[in-house]
Amino acid sequence: MKDIKQITAEIRKFRDERDWAQFHNHKDLALSLVLEASEVLEHFQWKSPQEVERHAQENKDELADELADVAMYLFELADNIGVDLGPAIVNKMKKNALKYPVEKAKGKHTKYNKL
Amino acid sequence: MKDIKQITAEIRKFRDERDWAQFHNHKDLALSLVLEASEVLEHFQWKSPQEVERHAQENKDELADELADVAMYLFELADNIGVDLGPAIVNKMKKNALKYPVEKAKGKHTKYNKL
């Protein structure tokens, strides 16, 4: 089982073998992150809740590839900026727990500043 | 060091304590993934390469939070669809290695179908 750090090292190796660091500035990586996330979203365009669910089951391999594309840009961008993504997630979840206390947020999708 | 699976389990727990699964259908999660990726990108809007680099260094903590937000929706969406994200990334990198062989792709940002 590979963790985020190991996968990130492989992404970096892949990039450097192709001499792509020259293109992978933060701005183009962030832009690419949005483009890949949009490709995930496109799968669900115009679809009803039932169609969304069925589409995901029937296209799991394709969605796995799209989600992997998002992950690769995310892991590389974090690495390039000097962010250790695993601890950053754990840290952000702690902040979210304070912004969305269970008793106030339960069963609601209201944003924290309107809770 | 927590891996993707462990972090995903914590995300699921956070969600279920708040009874939020009812809102977290694939479509809204994919939509949220795009919105959070856009917040990362907004950091670099209008900025020159030098400004981008400096901004990232001076706002590392804020960017860590934004990248964590992307990661949380990504991990949860993969989990909900039944995609094991770690192996999915490794698998996609193998496909990319075939689409972008080093000798053809080196030093170029051309898309594989135009290489």
Place this chain on the structure above:
Amino acid sequence: MKDIKQITAEIRKFRDERDWAQFHNHKDLALSLVLEASEVLEHFQWKSPQEVERHAQENKDELADELADVAMYLFELADNIGVDLGPAIVNKMKKNALKYPVEKAKGKHTKYNKL
């Protein structure tokens, strides 16, 4: 009643009075177009069809501003690239009419290449 060309001329004037053309390259304008479109989308995040409809009615002025932001970047980007947007839309609708003939597309949200 101002048309697209007149509004575009005002956008250009606004930009040039502030000496902003130096920042408004195609890439940053396209990026800004995505960011503003995302702000429109954020209004509907997590909301059910009924909540979406009600939110739009109750926040029409705010949505008008967000849609205007998208329009301003769209009109300026088209202008900068040398695209006459009005005729471009009419032209694209003719193409779409061929891709989506009424008898095949009626009542379906299927993409043209799968119709």
Place this chain on the structure above:
Amino acid sequence: MKDIKQITAEIRKFRDERDWAQFHNHKDLALSLVLEASEVLEHFQWKSPQEVERHAQENKDELADELADVAMYLFELADNIGVDLGPAIVNKMKKNALKYPVEKAKGKHTKYNKL
């Protein structure tokens, strides 16, 4: 020369001939607006300022189609929400003139809340 209102009427007619209003809720239209804006942005991914400029000149027809796609969803969404887009743009430009007074904003890309 067709104005926004006339083009919007044609978009509505195109949609209704195909019985597509059932799919064109605000959320899916906003989502589609983001997807089409992303397709515009994809044209400029990884490209240097010089490459961006050249690409736009060499692909003007394709970009015209992509910009038209954004415009069509934008005009329809505004129409569905009950926003008169032309006046909304003029109104937003007046607000922007107050947020970005020439003497303070000239030659700077700083956001208004940091000016």
